[in-house]
Amino acid sequence: MKKRIDVFQGETHFFDWTVATGLALVVWLLYHPVMESYWVFEELQPLRQAYEHHPWEYFFVPKVWRELQTAFLTPWFTFSLSLDLRLFGLEPRGYYLHQLLSLWLVSVTLYFLLRLWLPRLYALTGTLLFLVSAPAAAAAEMLMVRHYVEGTLLALLSLLIRKGAAKRVAALIGLLGPALPSRHVRKRNRRTSGPSASVSARPDM
DSSP states (O other), X not given: OHHHHHHHHXXXXXXXXXXXXXXXXXXXXXXXXXXXXXXXXXXXXXXXXXXXXXXXXXXXXXXXXXXXXXXXXXXXXXXXXXXXXXHHTTOHHHHHHHHHHHHHHHHHHHHHHHTTTSOHHHHHHHHHHHHTSHHHHHHHHOGGGHHHHHHHHHHHHHHHHHTTOHHHHHHHHHTTGGGSOXXXXXXXXHTSOOOOTTSOOOOOO
């Protein structure tokens, strides 16, 4: 028993990063059916705004921001959709892939935050409980709450930095590198077909 406790409380970080990789598999196994979803909630209005305006406009021009209904409290959601629009065009699969990636990063960050106070086994248990919770399940399939998911990620990262875990934060940010499409893919997506009838044509800027 003593040897097992040492394994979960030791200083070797290989187990931590194995857990981080395993959490990606857990997220995929739990929520990969959302990849077959389409535009189903309130994401089309911010998507249209992302198509018609540049980020600096919906961040700093009040008239542009007031085009949205009052339910959208922050331009971060529009900005997040604009990244998807550049990378994936109007293919919903890419947007849901981004959603699952964000949820995975939240789970990894939560795990490393819990590790500041808990043994690995307990930190992993808490993270898995989060992933199977009703809020996580809802967030996986609702693009319109993306800003809550990514806001949670930023909050957890800020807590890690506050607790002096800046190296782990840098490592977590590094996880994003392989997940981003290549420049070739981005160029190819810019040549995809025009927007559907739900999104109007973007004026020349």
